[in-house]
Amino acid sequence: GEDVEQSLFLSVREGDSSVINCTYTDSSSTYLYWYKQEPGAGLQLLTYIFSNMDMKQDQRLTVLLNKKDKHLSLRIADTQTGDSAIYFCAENNYGQNFVFGPGTRLSVLP
């Protein structure tokens, strides 16, 4: 079945770049997503990438997709304390729902 894996924790210094990684097993995944969850809140869609793309950039966010290795990454440039949150990778293959990873807790140290 479909499975999405992420490392559970990441710590970075304020001002550095953060790279959050994700691997997925479903080779037919068509869309891949990054969500952000702040404490006590729901998930907020940050960005998504279609599987025929290698990269997508949106202000401080860069998404890289290696379809051959089924690897997705989210780079946050100039990480700020407000970026501290849990980041979820998710995939969809034109199915009727989304499959989420366990989430990576990003801690930004001053």
Added chain:
Amino acid sequence: NAGVTQTPKFRVLKTGQSMTLLCAQDMNHEYMYWYRQDPGMGLRLIHYSVGEGTTAKGEVPDGYNVSRLKKQNFLLGLESAAPSQTSVYFCASSYSTKGGGAFFGQGTRLTVV
């Protein structure tokens, strides 16, 4: 524009009690979902709906029932609550599964004692 609204936000139940969680969306989305979030396990799909009057089982449907009588509402029911159902429940909706992603409510924190 409210997006996805869940009620209630918090609830404490005794084992064996029943309750209904309400989800409402104002984006005219076809798809709606109920997830539960537990520490270290990410989000697990309970039930979902691909349109008014339809429902389907997700990954962890046991102990839950759902109804989608109106397009904008998706109800999650617990007939006889168990401590294992202590969790944070999220409702989400999406226009389709072809891009765009899902929009989430703020969550319902349920404790069963």
